[in-house]
Amino acid sequence: MATIRTFDILVQDKEREQNDSEASLVLLKINGERFVQLNSYGSSERVNVGAPSQNMRLTKAAFEELVLRGTAHFSVAR
Numbered sequence: 732m733a734t735i736r737t738f739d740i741l742v743q744d745k746e747r748e749q750n751d752s753e754a755s756l757v758l759l760k761i762n763g764e765r766f767v768q769l770n771s772y773g774s775s776e777r778v779n780v781g782a783p784s785q786n787m788r789l790t791k792a793a794f795e796e797l798v799l800r801g802t803a804h805f806s807v808a809r
Contacts, residue, residue, distance in 0.1 A: 732786045733786070733787055733788065734788045735787055735788065735789050736790045737793060737796065738793060740800065752771045752784065753771070754771045754772065755769075756768070756770075759788070764790070764791075766788045766789060766791075767794050768786060768787065768788040769789075770785075771784045771786075772784055
């Protein structure tokens with residue numbers, strides 16, 4: 732598990748396709764702080780199918796930055 736409070740914007744040198752994965756979105760409130768958590772479950776070829784693979788918990792600031800950057804990247808009108 733990782734709590735993400737900010738992002739660094741990078742350019743990836745090598746790009747390759749990734750397999751699809753099941754995922755869930757969890758809305759949390761812990762000690763008065765709200766988070767958006769993304770859980771991924773890996774591919775169907777995993778040893779422990781259905782077990783969480785990677786989890787990322789975003790603070791409000793990180794979520795807002797993700798929405799801002801994603802909106803610009805995908806040219807989404809707001």
